[in-house]
Amino acid sequence: MNITGNTILITGGTSGIGRALAExxxxxxxxxxxxxxxxxxLDEITQKNPGIVGLPLDVADTNxxxxxxxxxxxxFPKLNVLVNNAGIARPEDYTADDVDTAAALATLQTNITSVIQLTAGLLPTLRAQPKSTLMVTTSGLAFVPFPKAPVYSATKAFLHNWLDALRYQLRETSVEVLELAPPYVQTEFGGPQQATDPRAMPLDAFTNEVVQILxxxxxxxxxxxxENVKPxxxxxxxxxxxxxxxxxxSF
Ligand SMILES: NC(=O)c1ccc[n+]([C@@H]2O[C@H](COP(=O)([O-])OP(=O)(O)OC[C@H]3O[C@@H](n4cnc5c(N)ncnc54)[C@H](OP(=O)(O)O)[C@@H]3O)[C@@H](O)[C@H]2O)c1
Structure with a gap:
């Protein structure tokens, strides 16, 4: 994708990776x-960055x-980049007698179903542009699961596989299909402590490297x-x- 001159929609744009990429x-x-x-x-981001537009969206709610x-x-009829980035992760313990299936279903809706719904809804707009991009944030955990978050890891593996199929289907259209697979990054995704966890990649270093790759x-x-996600x-x-x-x- 060109790095400038696009109209870009980023879900999960209020914090972490989405916000950093948006800015x-x-x-x-x-x-x-x-x-x-x-x-x-949304108000804080639009005030700090005149020109950015904030739109409320709950991807857990089909309406x-x-x-x-x-x-x-x-x-935004000229929308040409859709970044499906919103996501949640919940721990699940399948050794327990009461596995938290509600958490699993919420994760499926947020990480998978909503991505399909938003993509299906906005692909006609993307296809109408001379050059466009569908991007989805997956995870390094798409490739090796994190045992404490089985459904989360599996949603990202699903997205990886789904994107490969979409890339093939859309190969003769104007839509390029990209997967952004972050490593462990310093955001509050897994709780406030993650934002300063020295094992996680600093958010600004991650964002700079992604922009450079683009x-x-x-x-x-x-x-x-x-580089950090390649292992x-x-x-x-x-x-x-x-x-x-x-x-x-062992974590
Ligand atoms: N940080 C990591 O280590 C890491 C690693 C690999 C992949 N990822 C992926 O990166 C993406 C962004 O995560 P992050 O690290 O930036 O964490 P984050 O700061 O918690 O961001 C998650 C974003 O998703 C949005 N979101 C969650 N539920 C939503 C809902 N029901 N409706 C609308 N938006 C919703 C949140 O916005 P609101 O709360 O305002 O709705 C927030 O902007 C996720 O897909 C995550 O799986 C993160």
């Missing part, structure tokens, strides 16, 4: 729309998704991979899968 891409001369539930953060898609089509078009078969991405090929699974299991 970086805004600074590069794109029209950026951020979406999320926390109105206070919210439908009205959001209609609003985006009406207000600028240099160093995208490998549709995948945006910073996970290629664990199976490199014979490291079981070792990494066991290391994650």
């Amino acid at each position: 970086a891409l805004h600074a590069k001369g794109n029209t950026v729309i951020v979406a999320g539930r926390r109105q206070q953060l 919210s998704i439908h009205s959001f898609v209609a609003q985006v089509k009406e207000r 600028e240099d078009n160093k995208i490998e078969k549709g995948e945006i991979l910073v 996970l991405r290629w664990a199976e090929k490199n014979g490291q899968y079981q070792q990494m699974l066991e290391m994650f299991g």
Whole structure:
């Protein structure tokens, strides 16, 4: 994708990776729309970054998704980049007698169903542009699961596989299909302590590397991979899968 001159919608744009990418891409001369539930953060972001548009969206609510898609089509007919980035992770313990299936279903809706719904709703707009991008945030855990978050890890593996199929289907359209697979990054995704966890990649370093990959078009078969995620991405090929699974299991 070109790094400038786009109209970009980022879900999960109120914090963490989504917000950092939104601000970086805004600074590069794109029209950026951020979406999320926390109105206070949408207001803060739009105040700090004149030009960024904030739109409320709850991806756990199908009605919210439908009205959001209609609003985006009406207000931003030139939308040419959709970044499905909103996501949640919940721990599940399958050794317990009462496995928290409600948490699993919420994760499926947020991480998978809503991505399908938003993509299906906005692909006609993307396809109508001369050059467009569908991007989805997956995770290094798509390639080696984190045993404490089985459904979360599996949603990201689902998205990886789904994106491969979409990339093939859309190969003769104007839509490029990209997967952003972050490593462990310093955001509040897994709780406030993650934002300062020294084992996680600093958010600004991650964002800068992603923007550089986009600028240099160093995208490998549709995948945006910073250096830190490559051990996970290629664990199976490199014979490291079981070792990494066991290391994650010990956390
Ligand atoms: N940080 C990591 O280590 C890491 C690693 C690999 C992949 N990822 C992925 O990166 C993406 C962003 O995560 P992050 O690290 O930036 O964490 P984050 O700061 O918690 O961001 C999550 C975003 O998702 C949005 N969201 C969650 N539920 C939503 C809902 N029902 N409706 C609308 N928006 C919702 C949140 O916005 P509101 O709360 O305002 O709705 C927030 O903006 C996720 O898909 C995550 O799986 C993160």
